[in-house]
Amino acid sequence: MPERPPQHPRPAQPPGPTYLQYSPDGQRLIVAGVGNFARSFRTGDNGEPDLLPETHDETYAVASGNDYVILGCEDGTVCEYAVPSGDLKQILVRTTLPVRDIALSPDENWIAVSSDELEVKIVNRHDIEQITTLREHPKPIKHLSYDPTGKYLAASCTNGVIYIYTMGGPEPALLRTMDGIINRLETAESTSSKCVWHPDGRAFACATQTRDIQVISVEDGAHQRAFAGAHNGDITSLAWSPNGALLASSSADDQLVIWETKTQTVLKKFNYEKIINLAWQSTGENIFNWTTSQGELYIIPEFLKDEAHVRLLKGPRVRAPFFHDPLHEKTAAVNGRKPLVSGQGKRAGTPDSLDEMLGPEDEYDWIEDDDGAGYINENGKRTNGHLGGVNGHSAKRNKQDLWQPQVHEAFQPGATPWRGNRKYLCLNLIGFVWTVDQDTHNTVTVEFYDREMYRDFHFTDPFLYDKACLNENGTLFASPPKDGQPAVIFYRPHETWTARSDSRVSLPDGEEATCIALSNRYIVAVTNKNYVRVWTLFGTPVRMWRMKSAPAVTCSAWGDYVMTVGNGSVGADGCTQLMYSIDDVRRDESCQNEDVLALGTLPPDSEEEDVSLKTVFWSDLGDPCIYDSNGVLLTLLHWRNPGQAKWVPLLDTRLLDRLKDGKREETYWPVAVAGEKFHCIILKGGDKSPYFPRPLLTEFEFHVPVSRAVEKNRNDEGEEDEEEETNAAAAVRLEESFVRTSVMLDLVDDLVQSLGERAGHAQKTEVMKREIDVDKILLQLLAVECREGEDRGMKALEIVGLLKDRSGKMLEAAAKVAGRWNRTVLEDKIRDYAERRLMGMDEE
Template sequence: MDSLKQVFVTAGTTLVRHSHDGSKLYVCTNSILKVFDVLNPEREPEVLDILGKVSSFEVGELNGHRYGIVTSRSGVCEYYDLDSLQSMGKLVRSPLSLRDAVFTHGGSMVLCGGSDGELKLVALGADASIKSINTGDQVTAIGYNNIGDLAAVSLSNGDVSIYAYSTAEPVKKHVYTNITEKHKLLDDEDEDDLDIDDSFGTHPPEAKNVAGVCGCDWHPDGDLIAIPTKDKEIEVYDRTNFSSLEFKFKGHVHEKPLVDLKWSPNGAHLASLGQDRKLIIWETASRKSTKVYSLPENGCSLSWGRGDGDFEIVVGTDHGHIIRYESVVPMEETGTREGKVVADEAESEPESEVTGLFDEAPEDDFIVDDDGSGYVEKKRSLETNQPIKHRKVVIDEPAYRPSFEIQPYSPGGTPWNGNRKYLTMNSVGYAWTVKLESYNTVTVSFFDKGLHNEYHFKDLYGFNVASITEDGILLASATKGKKSTIMYKSHDQQDTWIRTLLLQPGEFVSSVTLSKNSIYVATSLGFVRKYSLFGRIERIEKTAPVVACVNSEKYLFTVTYNSGSLNFNVQDLDGKYFQRNEHLPLALASGSYSSYPLKGVFFSLDGDPCVVGSDDFLLILTRWRDPLQASWIPILDTAAGVKKLALGDDIKCWPLGLLKNHFNSIVTRGSEYPSFPLAMPLEIPVKLPITGEEEEEDPEEELVRHITLGELLNDAIQNDDVVDETAQERLADISVKYDAALLKQFGQSCNDSNLHDALYLASKLRDERALHAASKIAERLQLVQLVNKITKLREARLEWDE
């Protein structure tokens, strides 16, 4: 059943959008936006004055607040608060018309484009920065995948370009050449010449496409993209392989080009609107058309709404009307290729006999409240789209209950930012997860785009701890109580396995770690299990509750909580201890995620354990291969280091790793954690906090730094722990720089006539050439007595060598 309602007295392009929960219907035309209360249809709509010459309208949410963006053919993109119904200001001004804009990155940014051929990414909020790239042709429409941060950009030449916006610099992933209708967009001045007046509905034939062009739409689970073709068909592609056609919808087809298309909120159906005044409903599972509606007027846009148990569709027309089609399809269906939500093929296959190591246990609804939200978000209500809150289960925990609250920890992992979070991050790459209604999705990406292709998979287990290497990724669900699911995936998709781990009451997986040859899973009760890369358990140990763990190809480093403080352990992969229950000098603070004592835990490129605490100091462990000799050296104040290299206020950094003598990190602005899109890594030279003051050049700091780096590298070389073939050359270079730093101080002491200090410094020089240089400096300053003593020092060394 359909019903036609007049919204605007004057004719014109009418755009419709529902709020995410379906409770509001937004209808706009030039200069006017009306807001209808879907739950109380008898109420008069609220009205907001907006831009004129509207070309697109979109609705988004951020932290439960509704916002809108409008673009105009006069080249303006404006931002609106839809809850308070007021303008938040203009985001973009372009000399040519803007054609489309979408919310991106969970609603925190806006991507827009138009006749100038540029895509502009605008950060909302105080930063309000704009980044632009050139597409090579006019932008007619933008479809955005908020799960994979992918933009499908339709161009006037018929191409569709796919851009990845997961990093600060977008990457072009694929181009569909000449696939859609070609459109020559008219600029605002050209439209004025045609005497177009949308408010009175006069559309000359030459200006049919002024209102907008049908773009592409992404499936709600982020896997599939529907593209309207120039043959008036709808082709569907999977983002795992953009070049291969997944399927075409079959059955009743449009006789004229498409105007709009949208997947249903659950992805079970697709609706398309054509210039032939047809609204067609397509079923995802069967890939066929199931319903066809004939419109009394030309449709401009469509939007899916939620009725009483069924989805409905609202269409905006070119006469200022909206048409409501009730009970289009039922809401309970889901929409993958087979019509149901399934895991990856490897996730759904029967478990091998290795599963016998971990007997299955009943599901437990209790999930560790790692985001501080106080509830488990299992699914959302279909009526309100709000999270259904589950009562926390009270579990009898052991008598040992530390005042410090251990939380699930992954190196580089962040708390939830809306419906997304980074699971883990290091110098190799990163993985992030996005919450959907009935499951999550995980995307794995790499800083070196030539290493592996980015890939994604469905997560039915709620993974929230992870570890990534060049070869694969390890994930675990930190479910508290009965069991945890552990999954390993190789990046080449050749090896995948899933295992179930039984847990004690109150226990959860607190950290996992992966290297090229081994896997470790640690829990909040101190159980540490070692597995092969094929899921075979090889060792189990009980220790103090584990806060974090990382492993290299030869060693395991764990941080534990015991007697009110953090301790650390270093073992080889056979379990032999080098350091055991030694104090870790980090301050404890219980409570929020931001006060957690660990920001980063990793092995340096040369195999030494490193930690970054909440105080932002990078500490590296020295002399740890010798009993009772281990000591932590602060080799960088990361907060000071990033401020020296980056411009702007409120600059911080997020740890990735230590690469030789450079700290690898992600710069954050205005936040403690990396946001979306992810900035490119920044390398900060290590600098020891000798004086605590910022100085451009400090020979004392140079000296101590090179002593520390030389000691670390020499120890690693002596124990065959260095994989870098240039290690010996680097050690020789450190020795040269050590002497150079000594000579700077020697020269300063000579200028100050501090001859005793100068002679002491000369005695520390290692190379004969450096001693000769010191002698020349003293001779140039006519310090004869010092020259004689250096000469005697050189002669004594020569005799010793002989």
């Protein structure tokens, strides 16, 4: 049975909506409501509270500092008052309609104000003339809340949409919108749709339309764990404990529920009437508070009676309940290193995002100075008195304090990270594979774009497959070891003519797949032992070797070829260089052996630490391609010749025409290279990976980043010469087309040269066709240079020397182009060059 209230309430306001908030230091609890006054209750003092008289009637929002309080009222004023005197310090802002909510930034410099108007005002407390207005929402905002770091502002709109703004830049910017989670509510309703931030700042909780409580991660907007099944009425208030270990919720059916964050289970359930607002004591004391619609305030010392519950409340900070916590994955063992314990392993002298996320120094309260030797100070932190100088006693230092190189993490090409309880295991032009975490098992779905040729399928996955590959022949899965069972490689063909339609391979004990690859002939798995294991499609092992560069990063396969990437030596920037190898499995030969993967450098304004590899794949013509975090797509030329390979850029997505106006902020998730186009998924709103529902594919033409300065010339009247600018633009376009077409020619020619006598007529014809295409572009470029004038003759003659055709037809055409523009000297030199070339003297 739910418990009854432990004590009588304290009168705080006349009957009506009543609001409360603790000061940051936890010493005062401010309560305001429909009366023309507010009360300040002192923590641990049962005497009469301090009265703040002469406040405005009908207070609808409260924000508190240690020595001041800000009240938002029905008359549209937002005022700051001194505490405990109650003196009016300043009027921060006015609105024409009633104020509905206010939110004070963690640094106490900014106050966000929402009202029945269609805008939110962000006001500087110290200079009220600094005002920023948010207008992206079509209806009034009911609730506002800053995250604990002040980086984000969540606005719950009456249209049932959550708007997330980033506040770190010079101007607030809309990060994303989230629909279908909260209820559509009028601003005056007592039901809550507020986004209540978890203390670690990575997620917030909000009441859903089904009267559950959903946790949403702010970085990707994914649904994380939910607190469900305890409320039969609309939820009126939510409150996290200061350490995030507990969540309190109240509802219109007079239920107060205390949840455990880690397990989302109900710890206690109370039957308390007409609760409309909740608050934990802000410094972690066992004091719980709420107000009712009758204007009553409950202050309950020693609210939690069970010793285990009190330990949760006063224990270390607990992370937000994620399905797959990215912090846990990042701090998990990498190269044998153990995950960091909360509060341990801070990097000396360098900022650490994880340390900041884990919070202030009170995270060290688990350290005991049991021998009285002064190992900890008043904050619970180890002092440095036991250490010598900066260079002394190095043997006593924590090994985690030692410098370590930055190692590129392993990844599966085409796979996305977990977002909530689902992720894509594979995304390509054939289809996509995605999985859903159901706690005890996963469910896997494989869908195809061409449903006339392939049939979608879906199955329950007790093995918890975390990697997949998909091609025209079948689907490959890999699972990690589980409950004493070995890691498994599972292949399922799309079609079969036998009773058994799949193959399954178990890896040796202690070994699991770091990444997998599938070609039309082989299955490849690179394992945590740095072995490259190769099987036929139905499980016959054919090759096995150990990578020289370790730890492994990723792999990809096409036909007989396998490309592997691993961490190599450490560069001058402290990061390991990525090394790649390409092996011909059938011939057991190395095409490229431990060559450096060219990733380039970061732009000056980049916020990333280094350039990283995003994916590795093979084009539809069978050439290796990579895509890096700079947004550059590259292909590998001459990769069949050992020592001759070079990475050539095909597209720099940062230079796309669609981004030139600066209005679009988007990145691109690489999917494939096919049809001489880059196929990708456009990511907007700060997303780092695709999410559900399935996004559409977008394709971009290749555009080699060839640079040429286009100078604006002016005529005698000082006006810009438009004709000359047009010629210059045409030259730039043709130069890019020449380089790009030459690269594609080299790729096809490399293939034909490698096949030798096995090359087909169609392949040889394709080489000749592409050579003609290159020459046509050069003739167009020659015409542009001829239009520029006689002084461009030397460059024009150079262009003639680049022609591929050896028969003389193209050289004759080049001479005619020069003659058309009356460039007689150039025409003579072209004809002279043609004669020498036909005689084999062109090299001179």
